[in-house]
Amino acid sequence: MDTKNEKTLPYVNLEQRFCNKFRKIEFRHTPRARNEFADSLASMIQHPESSHINPLRISLKEEHAHCCHMEAEPDGKPWYNNIKIYLERREYPEGITSGSKKTIRRMANCFFLNKEVFYKWMLILGLLRCVNAGEAT
Structure with a gap:
């Protein structure tokens, strides 16, 4: 998966590592025109350091x-x-x-x-x- 925004590169790398742990995975692209809600949320959040994105924590469970x-x-x-x-x-x-x-x-x-x-x-x-x-x- 490619990314145009280098801010999202850590997420892309993490995603690629975790994709191997699933039997099946599917990604769907949502065009920006149909993603107004996410855009409005993103514009409301101001981080003091504009190039920083808080890490996304994903944990895998061994049981159901x-x-x-x-x-x-x-x-x-x-x-x-x-x-x-x-x-x-x-x-x-x-x-x-x-x-x-x-x-x-x-x-x-x-x-x-x-x-x-x-x-x-x-x-x-x-x-x-x-x-x-x-x-x-």
């Missing part, structure tokens, strides 16, 4: 992104426990407010229980299996 967002449950129960119990037995946890009950009922509309396997229904993606932190790991 969805694994990075799983947290262990503090009480040992999965995040979906209250919804699952509601779908199984139509019961609420003890001591919750009527507002929380309403939230559980509303959220239960988006979930599906097939024996012991719990799914979340999403229009575009279909059924997504819900797992606890141990299963995700």
Whole structure:
């Protein structure tokens, strides 16, 4: 990839190094006439040293992104426990407010229980299996 602006040369070099780490990569050129938003943002940012561009930090993860967002449950129960119990037995946890009950009922509309396997229904993606932190790991 070539660049006309030497300010962007560090980015081009970094891009070329990282391109080898992907199975497939695609670049699309957006003509300047259709890129008014980026131009207006760039014109609003004034750096004291005009030839300096802050470095772009890119990090590569060795595991899937969805694994990075799983947290262990503090009480040992999965995040979906209250919804699952509601779908199984139509019961609420003890001591919750009527507002929380309403939230559980509303959220239960988006979930599906097939024996012991719990799914979340999403229009575009279909059924997504819900797992606890141990299963995700």
